[in-house]
Amino acid sequence: IKNTKAQRKLWLKEEFKMSTRFMLNETSYFGRGAREELAGELKKRNFKKVFLVSDKALVSAGVAAKVEEVLNKIGIPYDLYDEIKPNPTIKNVTDGVEACKASGADVIVTVGGGSSMDTAKAISIVMTNPDRADIKSLNGLSNTKNRAMPVIALPTTAGTASEVTINYVITDEDAEVKMVCVDPNDIPIVAIVDSELMESMPKGLAAATGMDALTHAVEGYITKAHNEMSDMFHMKAIKLIFKNLASAVNDKEPYAVEQIGLAQYIAGMGFSNVGLGIVHSMAHQLGAVYDTPHGIANAMLLPTVMRFNGENPETAQRFREILCEIGRPDAAHLNDQDVINTFVWMISELSKAVGITTTIKDYGAKEEDFEMLAEKAMNDPCKPGNPREVTKEQFIELYRRAM
Numbered sequence: 001i002k003n004t005k006a007q008r009k010l011w012l013k014e015e016f017k018m019s020t021r022f023m024l025n026e027t028s029y030f031g032r033g034a035r036e037e038l039a040g041e042l043k044k045r046n047f048k049k050v051f052l053v054s055d056k057a058l059v060s061a062g063v064a065a066k067v068e069e070v071l072n073k074i075g076i077p078y079d080l081y082d083e084i085k086p087n088p089t090i091k092n093v094t095d096g097v098e099a100c101k102a103s104g105a106d107v108i109v110t111v112g113g114g115s116s117m118d119t120a121k122a123i124s125i126v127m128t129n130p131d132r133a134d135i136k137s138l139n140g141l142s143n144t145k146n147r148a149m150p151v152i153a154l155p156t157t158a159g160t161a162s163e164v165t166i167n168y169v170i171t172d173e174d175a176e177v178k179m180v181c182v183d184p185n186d187i188p189i190v191a192i193v194d195s196e197l198m199e200s201m202p203k204g205l206a207a208a209t210g211m212d213a214l215t216h217a218v219e220g221y222i223t224k225a226h227n228e229m230s231d232m233f234h235m236k237a238i239k240l241i242f243k244n245l246a247s248a249v250n251d252k253e254p255y256a257v258e259q260i261g262l263a264q265y266i267a268g269m270g271f272s273n274v275g276l277g278i279v280h281s282m283a284h285q286l287g288a289v290y291d292t293p294h295g296i297a298n299a300m301l302l303p304t305v306m307r308f309n310g311e312n313p314e315t316a317q318r319f320r321e322i323l324c325e326i327g328r329p330d331a332a333h334l335n336d337q338d339v340i341n342t343f344v345w346m347i348s349e350l351s352k353a354v355g356i357t358t359t360i361k362d363y364g365a366k367e368e369d370f371e372m373l374a375e376k377a378m379n380d381p382c383k384p385g386n387p388r389e390v391t392k393e394q395f396i397e398l399y400r401r402a403m
Contacts, residue, residue, distance in 0.1 A: 020227050021272050024103060025164050027190045030252070030262060034194040035067055035154055038109065039074045041190050045150070050078035051105035053096065053120040054112045058082075062198050063156055067111045079103040084112075087171045087178070087287050087294070088119045088216040090135045096123040098132065100149075110150045110188075111197070113209065114160030114294065117153050118168035121186045124148035128185075135179075136172060140381050142183035151188040156197045158260040159209025159295050160246070161216065163191035163270020171288055178284035187272075193265050195258035203249055207354035208295030210245045213264035214350070215279050217241065220271035220319045223385040233270035236327060237263045242350065243247045249354040275385035279305045282375040282398065289373065290364040298361075299356045301326040303344045304402045310340035312388045319343040361403045370399045 029037045042050070050071060054064040064119035064324035071078050081099045084092050100108070100123055108305055110120035123141075125148040126134065132138050153163035162168060164186045171177070201209070220230055240263035243259050247256035280401075282305070309315045316336040323331035324341055351357070374395035377383065383390070390398075 009195050012014045014342070014388040020229070022132070022229055023166060023184055023187065024269055025187050025191050028164070028191045028265070029190075030265075032196045032258065033193065034192050035197065038067065038070045038152065039156070041152060041230045042076055043074065044226070045107070045152070046074070047107040049103065049104050049105040049107075049355050051100045052078045052080045053084070053108060053110040053116055053123070054080065054082050055116050056082050057086045058112050058116070058156060061200060063197060064111050065152060066197065067109065069366065078109070079105065083117050084115050086115050088115045088225065088292055089171050089173050092119050092214055093122040093126065093135050093170055094133070096120075097126045100127055106150070108149055109154070111154045111156060113155065113157035113205075115161050117155065117160065117162035118152055118170065120146065120153070121162065121168040122170055122181065124151045125183060125186050135170060136312065138170075138181045138183070140178035140182065142181055142185075143299075144183055146185065148186045151186075152192065153191040154186040154192045154194060155261070156196060156207060156263045157209040158198050158257070159212035161213070161264050161272070163188055163193070164265055164268040165272035167272060169284070169294075172218060177376060178288045180284065181245070182381065185226060188320045189277055191259050191265070195261045197218055198261050199252060199254065199257055201329070203355065204248045207356050208293055208299065210241060210249060210260055210295075210354060211265070211299035211302070211356060212295035213237065213260070213267050213349070214241045214245070215277065215302050216264070217267040218265060218272045218302070218306065218322070219279055219385075220274055221308050221322065222315050223271075223275050223277055224387055225274040225385060230270040231276045235322070237267035237270070238322055239325055242331045242346070245350060246353045276382040277309070277386035278377065278383055278390055278395075278398075280382040281380035281386070282373070284374045284380055284382070285358060285373045286363065286365065288376070289369065292360070292363040296356065297356065297360075299351050299403055300358060300360050301398075303348045303351075304398055307340060307385065308346065308394070308398060309388050310336070310343070316340055356363065359400065359403055365399065365403065367400065367403070369394045373399055382396060
């Protein structure tokens with residue numbers, strides 16, 4: 001609203017008064033070696049036993065052991081649960097709940113990417129809300145009554161930001177649907193973003209999770225619910241990712257890895273509060289039906305969907321603002337179509353620079369599945385946040401373009 005007396009008077013009218021909720025986790029640590037802070041947090045909070053949630057790949061690679069060393073130093077007992085798929089399932093959660101109960105732990109420490117952290121968050125919710133043990137009832141905007149069992153999250157990938165969000169995603173394999181669970185009760189009490197844990201990521205995973213973080217930041221910046229606070233987080237994340245992702249992925253340059261770790265966390269603070277859009281609505285279906293890695297799905301879909309969304313003049317203006325901050329100040333004077341073309345080109349070039357050149361066809365997508373995928377996307381919880389309305393037929397066409 002422009003700063004004129006008439007408009008300010010209008011703004012002050014009762015019907016224009018509203019509040020904006022913004023939720024962040026309680027405590028966060030950043031930097032190489034930050035995992036050592038785990039010891040102090042466990043002692044300070046007087047926790048007695050840890051339920052450690054990770055995945056077999058990280059256990060085999062010795063990444064989880066770096067956190068186990070911290071636990072062993074302070075002599076706190078723990079039980080390890082690592083039965084988690086890359087796209088975690090309802091069974092992963094229910095098995096985890098039973099293992100957590102049997103362990104007698106009073107805190108969950110999760111080490112891993114989105115799969116481990118999301119599974120841990122789902123377990124933590126069911127531990128204090130046993131009426132949701134079916135897991136399916138957690139889908140969408142949840143109304144659980146009780147705060148989750150305490151979770152301390154240490155991400156090993158720079159993408160999902162599950163350590164700071166109120167969201168987690170679990171796959172219903174029977175229905176071939178990814179359930180997007182949104183619940184303020186699940187946010188971890190402590191996030192420890194240790195870039196040293198991220199340096200062991202294979203190149204492909206680093207690229208995929210980095211593009212996942214970019215998708216979060218871009219969709220969060222253009223979503224219907226965006227506000228000044230979320231804009232601040234998302235714009236900073238976008239700038240950090242465009243500047244550092246290629247070096248972090250291709251050269252494993254420690255400073256760049258740390259900056260991407262920070263960027264994905266910052267993006268998480270934003271989108272957790274304002275939502276996402278139809279890149280995620282479409283990507284969730286590829287993951288549920290074809291088991292496509294989430295970050296790869298986002299990277300493949302982002303250019304196509306941004307071209308579609310850019311046809312909304314307000315969104316094109318948002319793209320213009322982003323371009324002016326990532327090295328294209330001339331965008332201020334470009335027409336909308338040139339802005340869209342330039343932004344989509346820059347996204348595509350970044351994907352190529354980190355080695356993502358696949359299409360959804362390469363991951364098994366078939367044209368005869370598009371109607372089914374579109375139907376599922378229409379019901380995805382991320383769809384309402386998209387800046388442009390979308391029909392089932394448009395979803396089908398977007399999948400077709402992404403081939």
